[in-house]
Amino acid sequence: MTALFDRDTRSGIGPDPAGRPALQRRAALSRTYRRSEPYRFILPTAVLLFVLMVIPIIMVIGYSVMDNVITNRSPEFVGLANYVAVLGDRIFHTAVGNTLIFTIVSVVAHLVLGLVFALLLNTTLISRAGIAIFRVIYILPWLFTVAIIAVLWRLLLNPNGVVNYLLQSAGAVESGVEWLSSPDLALAAVTFINIWAGYPFFMISMLAGLQGIPRDLYEAATVDGASPWQRFTNVTLPQLTPIIISMTLLDLIWTSQQFALIWMTTGGGPINVTEMLSTFTYKLAFSRYEFAQASTSAVIILLLSMVLAFFYVRHQKARD
Amino acid sequence: MLALDRRRVRALMRIGVVLALLAGAGFAGLPILWMLASSFKSNTEIFEYPPRLLTDSFSFDAYLAILSDPVKVRFFINSYVVSLAVTVLTLIVAILAAYAFSRFDFRFKKPLNMIIVSVQAVPPITLLIPYFGLVVTLGLYNTYPGLILTYMVFTLPYAIIMMTGYFNTLPRELDEAVRVDGAGSMTALWRVLVPISIPGIVSVGVYTFMIAWNEYLFALTLTRTDDMRTVPIGIQLLMGQHSYEWNEMMAMSILGSIPVLILFLFFQKYFIGGLTAGSVKS
Numbered sequence: 001m002t003a004l005f006d007r008d009t010r011s012g013i014g015p016d017p018a019g020r021p022a023l024q025r026r027a028a029l030s031r032t033y034r035r036s037e038p039y040r041f042i043l044p045t046a047v048l049l050f051v052l053m054v055i056p057i058i059m060v061i062g063y064s065v066m067d068n069v070i071t072n073r074s075p076e077f078v079g080l081a082n083y084v085a086v087l088g089d090r091i092f093h094t095a096v097g098n099t100l101i102f103t104i105v106s107v108v109a110h111l112v113l114g115l116v117f118a119l120l121l122n123t124t125l126i127s128r129a130g131i132a133i134f135r136v137i138y139i140l141p142w143l144f145t146v147a148i149i150a151v152l153w154r155l156l157l158n159p160n161g162v163v164n165y166l167l168q169s170a171g172a173v174e175s176g177v178e179w180l181s182s183p184d185l186a187l188a189a190v191t192f193i194n195i196w197a198g199y200p201f202f203m204i205s206m207l208a209g210l211q212g213i214p215r216d217l218y219e220a221a222t223v224d225g226a227s228p229w230q231r232f233t234n235v236t237l238p239q240l241t242p243i244i245i246s247m248t249l250l251d252l253i254w255t256s257q258q259f260a261l262i263w264m265t266t267g268g269g270p271i272n273v274t275e276m277l278s279t280f281t282y283k284l285a286f287s288r289y290e291f292a293q294a295s296t297s298a299v300i301i302l303l304l305s306m307v308l309a310f311f312y313v314r315h316q317k318a319r320d
Numbered sequence: 321m322l323a324l325d326r327r328r329v330r331a332l333m334r335i336g337v338v339l340a341l342l343a344g345a346g347f348a349g350l351p352i353l354w355m356l357a358s359s360f361k362s363n364t365e366i367f368e369y370p371p372r373l374l375t376d377s378f379s380f381d382a383y384l385a386i387l388s389d390p391v392k393v394r395f396f397i398n399s400y401v402v403s404l405a406v407t408v409l410t411l412i413v414a415i416l417a418a419y420a421f422s423r424f425d426f427r428f429k430k431p432l433n434m435i436i437v438s439v440q441a442v443p444p445i446t447l448l449i450p451y452f453g454l455v456v457t458l459g460l461y462n463t464y465p466g467l468i469l470t471y472m473v474f475t476l477p478y479a480i481i482m483m484t485g486y487f488n489t490l491p492r493e494l495d496e497a498v499r500v501d502g503a504g505s506m507t508a509l510w511r512v513l514v515p516i517s518i519p520g521i522v523s524v525g526v527y528t529f530m531i532a533w534n535e536y537l538f539a540l541t542l543t544r545t546d547d548m549r550t551v552p553i554g555i556q557l558l559m560g561q562h563s564y565e566w567n568e569m570m571a572m573s574i575l576g577s578i579p580v581l582i583l584f585l586f587f588q589k590y591f592i593g594g595l596t597a598g599s600v601k602s
Contacts (some may be wrong), residue, residue, distance in 0.1 A: 018602065031397050035426075037420075037424065037505060038420035038426040038429075038452055039420075039426035039428075041416045041417060041419050041424075041430065041505075042416070042421075043418035044412075044413045044415070044416060044417070045413055045414075045417040045480065046432075047438075047471060048413065048469075048473070048476060049435070049436075049439065049473070049476070052451075052469065052470065052472070052473040053442065053447070055440055055450070055454075056446075056447050056450035056451060056454065057442070057446070057450075058446075059445075059450035059454070060446055060449055060565045062394065063449065063450070064521050069453075070449075070452075070453055075422065080527060082510050083337060090425060093485045095499075097339070099507050102530050116344075117344055119338065120340055121341075122550075123337050125330070125333060125337045125338075125343075126334065126337065126341075134341050134344075134345055136585070136588075137345045137348055137349045138344060138345065138348050139348075139584075140348055140349055140352050141348055141352070143580050143581055143584055144352070144573070144580075145533065145534035145536070145551075145552055145577070145580075146534065146575070147534075147536050147551075147552035147553070147555050147556060148355075148552070148553070148555060148573040148576060148577060151555055151559065151570075151573060152351060152352075152354075152355050152570070153351070153557075154352060154559075155354075155358060155366070155566055155569075155570070156389060157353075160365065160367040160369070161367065161371075162354060162371045165369070165370060165371050194345070196348075201347075206418055210348060212527070244585060253440075253441045257443040257444065259444070259445060259536070259537050260536035260552070262538075263536075264556055264559075268550060277445075278443070278445045281445050282445060282537075283574040284446075285448070285449050285452075286541065294449055295425065295449050295450075296486065298443070298445055298446040298449055299446065300446075301443050301445060302442065302443060302446040304442065305441045305442065305446075306438070309441030310438075310549060311441075312437070312438075312441065313434055313437050313438050316437060317434075317563050
């Protein structure tokens, strides 16, 4: 604010010591104009976010306390009845459990794989050109959209597919396994696909983080007689911790919201073993047309995401 | 003696690292190699036993089948139109906002910035139900503008955060000199700041295009007819109809990934830099 004011006086349109009223008024106007300037730059964003974020969130909360909306022309206020119904729904409980398993296993695996691959790509033992090729290959899964990844893994994991062939040849399984349609295996299979699809984003960030660690930290550790493992635990890991926390929170938010992968591989089945909060909500709305209950479920998901977002924002602020 | 040992240890370590790198490359790359190989097979050979990477009937037939079918070509046109429009609009809006965040101090800067960071966490599924109502009410159901507008809610927050990060790396004196000389902020932004920010704008643009190109949930719900479907939905439609045309699905997957692959390979350096600058250290 003061900086703006300084600039006003410097450019000669600030308060005039001679005190001519017309000029003063124009100066005041100009100052308001200047003061509102940043807001005018933000205006398009603000309008878009208001229309596409604030209004819809108010709408969905409104829907969640009505009896059936959209299909019903004059819905009535029913208070928290939908919340009682959804929170007591058996399938909702299953969906919460599945989402938790899917999310936690995926995020841990993304973290471990991302870190291991980033360390491999950060090696000085082979040539830079070689590393560049490996880096592109390692990023590949991330460059394919989820719809494509889903179709690809349906091909690979087909009972007559190449994965089963390789496992059979190795003697690991006897006959074609129905990875995606067996109630015992489907959740593990979709989790595996999600791990494959999502580790590169972790890896890229970790790699950038690794390359940002000052060399002399390692040199100092070596001089102190630290073993490679000690250098890793005492230099690398502490230096990467802020990135690891950011990425883990972001990944928790994204993975818990995953829809397309589940929808296109198992559709939540067989018998709900891969039902996630997102597919549960989608089916309520667009298969059963229970828009009010779907909104309730959507609000619950929003609240859970906001808890994670709170930690994420707080962490980002602490890093600044 | 010691030197020889050390050299031997180093050689062993190198072998270990190379083996680990190859194993990782197999994990990441073999599924994609299989997708590529399957797109050249005839559909009857997809599940032949034992499976082979290359078969006798190697051909581009699956690609020709896709590219000669106007319905399928339309999926691609739709995806390009929507993704390019989202990219251009997002860039314009984000550059304006990022300029304010980077170059001005104002009262609501911190809360606004926090809102933009946390907006990224709002689940798409939560917005989907009200969007469905809104889009139908506004007559935007099954139209390009309906998709373009709703996609911007995901692309904009990232774009603003990444763009602000980029502007912050450029010295304020550059554009402030122009403003003090009497030119408006708009001139300072578009004539001075934007031209020197091309690398940043490219990385934000590529990332925005990728998000739009890959979007699935809204495209699935907010469009209805085949002539409005995008590539991700089109691939799914190939799966449903009568039989599974696996070779065509794989060909369409490859064709559908080419824009993102090309953008990534060309702009890799900008892209990774911009991405990590924006999302990791915002």
